Amino acid sequence: MAEIPAHNKPITLDDKIAVVKRELGMRKKHYPNWVTGINAKMTPAEAAYQIAGMEEVLKDYETLKLKNEGVQTSLF
Numbered sequence: 030m031a032e033i034p035a036h037n038k039p040i041t042l043d044d045k046i047a048v049v050k051r052e053l054g055m056r057k058k059h060y061p062n063w064v065t066g067i068n069a070k071m072t073p074a075e076a077a078y079q080i081a082g083m084e085e086v087l088k089d090y091e092t093l094k095l096k097n098e099g100v101q102t103s104l105f
Contacts, residue, residue: 042090042093042094042097043094045090046087046090046091046094049083049086049087049090050087052083053080053083053084053087056076056079056080056083057080060076060079060080061076063076064076
């Protein structure tokens with residue numbers, strides 16, 4: 030396996046959001062193919078759970094970003 034070069038800049042919250050969005054897009058594109066056929070890699074329930082989990086991670090990061098920007102996200 031090829032060695033991954035070192036990443037030299039800090040990974041910001043915006044970077045994390047972009048990475049999660051990319052991963053979520055990849056899962057939504059590829060998981061439908063991974064749950065069908067004789068060589069299925071996961072069950073439809075597993076695929077749905079993994080996609081839902083990544084959507085929740087994205088919500089958490091986006092909420093954190095709003096809080097960091099001083100945007101009110103709740104009344105109480």
